[in-house]
Amino acid sequence: MSNEVNTDLLKERSTATFDAERLTEFIYKGPEKVKRKRQIQNIVLQDKFLQSFKPTEFYDRDGQYNNAVRRQIYIMDRLEELGFRSETDRLNFREAAAPVELSPFGLHSGMFVPTLERQGTPEQSRKWVPLGKSFKMIGTYAQTELGHGTFIRGLETTATFDPETQEFILDSPTLSSIKYWPGNVAKTVNHCLVMAQLYTQGKCHGTHLFLVQVRSMEDHTIMPGLEIGDIGPKLGFDGVDNGFMKFNKYRIPRMNMLMRYAKVLENGDYIKPKNAKLTYGAMVMVRVWIVMDAFKALSRATVIAVRYSAVRRQSELRPGGEEAQVIDYQTQQYKLFPLLATSYAFLLAAEGMSQIYAKISSDIERGNLEDMPQLHALACGLKAFCTWVGCEGIEVCRMSCGGHGYSHASGIPKIYANIVGACTYEGENTVMMLQTARYLSKSYFRGQRGESLPELIQYLTIDLNVKSTLGEDCSFESLVAAYSHRAARMVATACKLQNANKQKGMPSHDAWNKSTVPFIAATKAHCHLLYAVYGIVENMGEFMQDGYFNQDQISILNRKVLALLEDIRPNAVALVDAFDYPDHLLQSCLGRYDGQVYEALYENSKSSPLNNTDIHSSYYNYIRPMMQKRSKSKDISAKL
Ligand SMILES: CCCCCCCCC/C=C/C(=O)SCCNC(=O)CCNC(=O)[C@H](O)C(C)(C)COP(=O)(O)OP(=O)(O)OC[C@H]1O[C@@H](n2cnc3c(N)ncnc32)[C@H](O)[C@@H]1OP(=O)(O)O
Numbered sequence: 001m002s003n004e005v006n007t008d009l010l011k012e013r014s015t016a017t018f019d020a021e022r023l024t025e026f027i028y029k030g031p032e033k034v035k036r037k038r039q040i041q042n043i044v045l046q047d048k049f050l051q052s053f054k055p056t057e058f059y060d061r062d063g064q065y066n067n068a069v070r071r072q073i074y075i076m077d078r079l080e081e082l083g084f085r086s087e088t089d090r091l092n093f094r095e096a097a098a099p100v101e102l103s104p105f106g107l108h109s110g111m112f113v114p115t116l117e118r119q120g121t122p123e124q125s126r127k128w129v130p131l132g133k134s135f136k137m138i139g140t141y142a143q144t145e146l147g148h149g150t151f152i153r154g155l156e157t158t159a160t161f162d163p164e165t166q167e168f169i170l171d172s173p174t175l176s177s178i179k180y181w182p183g184n185v186a187k188t189v190n191h192c193l194v195m196a197q198l199y200t201q202g203k204c205h206g207t208h209l210f211l212v213q214v215r216s217m218e219d220h221t222i223m224p225g226l227e228i229g230d231i232g233p234k235l236g237f238d239g240v241d242n243g244f245m246k247f248n249k250y251r252i253p254r255m256n257m258l259m260r261y262a263k264v265l266e267n268g269d270y271i272k273p274k275n276a277k278l279t280y281g282a283m284v285m286v287r288v289w290i291v292m293d294a295f296k297a298l299s300r301a302t303v304i305a306v307r308y309s310a311v312r313r314q315s316e317l318r319p320g321g322e323e324a325q326v327i328d329y330q331t332q333q334y335k336l337f338p339l340l341a342t343s344y345a346f347l348l349a350a351e352g353m354s355q356i357y358a359k360i361s362s363d364i365e366r367g368n369l370e371d372m373p374q375l376h377a378l379a380c381g382l383k384a385f386c387t388w389v390g391c392e393g394i395e396v397c398r399m400s401c402g403g404h405g406y407s408h409a410s411g412i413p414k415i416y417a418n419i420v421g422a423c424t425y426e427g428e429n430t431v432m433m434l435q436t437a438r439y440l441s442k443s444y445f446r447g448q449r450g451e452s453l454p455e456l457i458q459y460l461t462i463d464l465n466v467k468s469t470l471g472e473d474c475s476f477e478s479l480v481a482a483y484s485h486r487a488a489r490m491v492a493t494a495c496k497l498q499n500a501n502k503q504k505g506m507p508s509h510d511a512w513n514k515s516t517v518p519f520i521a522a523t524k525a526h527c528h529l530l531y532a533v534y535g536i537v538e539n540m541g542e543f544m545q546d547g548y549f550n551q552d553q554i555s556i557l558n559r560k561v562l563a564l565l566e567d568i569r570p571n572a573v574a575l576v577d578a579f580d581y582p583d584h585l586l587q588s589c590l591g592r593y594d595g596q597v598y599e600a601l602y603e604n605s606k607s608s609p610l611n612n613t614d615i616h617s618s619y620y621n622y623i624r625p626m627m628q629k630r631s632k633s634k635d636i637s638a639k640l
């Protein structure tokens with residue numbers, strides 16, 4: 001591989017009107033943090049073991065799982081050796097060491113241990129969290145069943161208290177109650193946090209979490225009374241052993257119920273929690289993290305697509321002239337530059353979401369549940385919005401790279417396959433949006449009654465009779481006002497339909513269900529971030545429904561969005577360089593910093609396993625016998 005930088009990329013970087021390094025420092029919170037991140041990424045780059053793996057798609061499923069386990073354990077050991085204590089250092093090392101791989105221990109660290117900490121009593125946490133953190137206990141979060149994932153209250157796994165033996169008896173009473181999907185259940189973990197319907201003294205008290213040992217700590221054999229296995233190949237998550245698990249009257253100690261919020265006493269008495277939804281806390285936490293995951297996935301795909309668009313020359317923009325950089329086609333800019341803006345918007349949304357989560361979850365830990373509904377609504381809405389918009393955007397990035405975008409060598413298919421599951425896991429997006437919609441509906445009617453609303457939704461009470469003041473300058477204030485107006489009007493419209501349904505005599509659940517389509521649209525408007533002008537132009541109908549903009553203002557906006565493309569054009573490469581993703585993290589022949597795309601594609605293809613032999617065995621086994629057989633037959637020409 002040559003170590004020269006593609007001349008087009010060199011030109012792009014020299015014509016940028018700002019210093020990308022300054023923006024990198026803003027993104028990563030200062031020059032020292034950037035320096036530290038790069039130091040850590042370099043440690044990974046110099047690490048022979050970590051650099052010894054071929055691209056994951058060159059291995060079969062067994063190999064991918066085996067590699068994932070090997071690599072993640074190596075990473076754990078290296079982190080201990082390096083003595084990295086800060087979460088940022090550890091995350092930077094992990095992301096650089098395994099950039100496109102979901103860890104078979106991901107749910108252990110991401111859900112199992114944090115849930116023990118947050119949902120266990122202090123005694124339970126003191127006992128189990130150190131075992132989890134030292135990987136003596138390796139766990140996951142097992143909630144979804146064959147028959148239920150969304151409707152937690154419909155889960156069928158039972159945990160029945162036996163006061164004689166002071167045990168809970170876990171059981172999968174039906175086929176549909178078999179746990180199905182939990183990550184790392186199939187081969188990796190020896191414990192699970194199991195969500196089950198709690199029965200005591202003959203009464204069901206709803207779903208609660210139980211710590212269950214599923215494999216021997218001595219030899220990893222499956223505990224008697226359990227059936228465990230892998231669910232099979234999936235669209236992505238190749239290295240993750242999502243599994244199924246069936247309980248057959250499986251006994252666990254009473255004290256294995258996480259009892260921070262609800263309890264079962266020795267005599268079987270049930271002590272209920274302050275709020276039944278406290279047991280849903282682990283899901284809220286992961287939804288908050290998924291907003292950052294959506295930023296990372298979309299921004300990486302955008303880096304690849306924008307750099308490739310600067311390098312790829314195709315067709316004549318000027319008749320007879322040299323072939324144009326595809327980034328100079330207005331259509332290519334209209335595809336990619338809004339995604340560039342969206343990536344920056346998602347970064348800010350993810351950081352804001354994390355700050356709000358930190359504050360409200362610490363209030364909840366101290367027993368102040370006042371803002372729990374707002375946190376739930378925000379986490380549901382942003383998780384759904386950012387993964388939907390992010391996944392659509394990643395597909396646009398892939399297609400904007402033409403044929404090479406479809407190759408795993410571009411790095412984009414893997415980004416998409418790993419993040420698109422987030423539209424489903426941790427709460428299916430439509431269901432999540434409807435949770436936010438429910439909160440908006442209740443808030444709208446509270447606002448109508450003159451009750452005060454939290455700051456984030458005070459816009460619901462604005463005067464909807466005003467028209468836009470937008471002028472040629474498309475001021476920030478006029479754009480914010482436009483988004484608030486659109487969302488407030490759409491929420492009001494959905495709520496009026498819900499009310500009208502009730503007035504017609506519909507029971508409230510039907511009145512709700514028959515207004516959920518406009519509620520989804522209203523909730524998306526509520527979550528819509530301010531990559532402003534493009535968002536208005538792309539959704540003009542919703543902004544225009546009540547004549548909020550006049551014809552002149554619409555023309556201003558249509559002109560403005562094209563003008564913005566020209567404003568961004570000279571800085572497009574610098575804006576993606578600022579995300580500072582090193583090549584070994586992007587894993588992309590198209591998104592390389594040096595732009596040597598064709599050489600990288602050629603080298604990558606030569607290492608494809610199918611090239612291990614010149615003539616493939618199928619020639620000897622099938623093709624040659626077929627040709628010999630056909631050459632003997634008389635009417636060969638007819639067959640051809
Ligand atoms: C690439 C990176 C890889 C990163 C690695 C990631 C790997 C993937 C890991 C994946 C793991 C999983 O998928 S784990 C499994 C995830 N599963 C889910 O998320 C299931 C989704 N379903 C649910 O959360 C629930 O069923 C939900 C839809 C909220 C409905 O719950 P209920 O029926 O109990 O409640 P409802 O009747 O709807 O509402 C009753 C009231 O409770 C409130 N309520 C409901 N949930 C609440 C909550 N969590 N916190 C506060 N309040 C809540 C509602 O707002 C209502 O308030 P009022 O209106 O005031 O009454």
Ligand SMILES: Cc1cc2nc3c(=O)[nH]c(=O)nc-3n(C[C@H](O)[C@H](O)[C@H](O)COP(=O)(O)OP(=O)(O)OC[C@H]3O[C@@H](n4cnc5c(N)ncnc54)[C@H](O)[C@@H]3O)c2cc1C
Binds near residue numbers: 142144147148151425
């Ligand atoms: C990659 C991946 C990893 C996963 N990891 C785990 C894990 O580690 N642990 C775990 O417990 N689970 C895990 N899951 C399961 C996941 O949490 C569930 O699949 C998810 O919660 C969706 O539930 P479901 O499958 O029942 O979908 P369903 O709810 O059956 O969705 C089917 C359709 O029904 C619609 N629908 C359902 N309810 C409503 C409603 N009330 N109103 C309107 N429409 C509705 C949905 O919008 C959707 O269109 C994982 C899933 C995936 C894909």
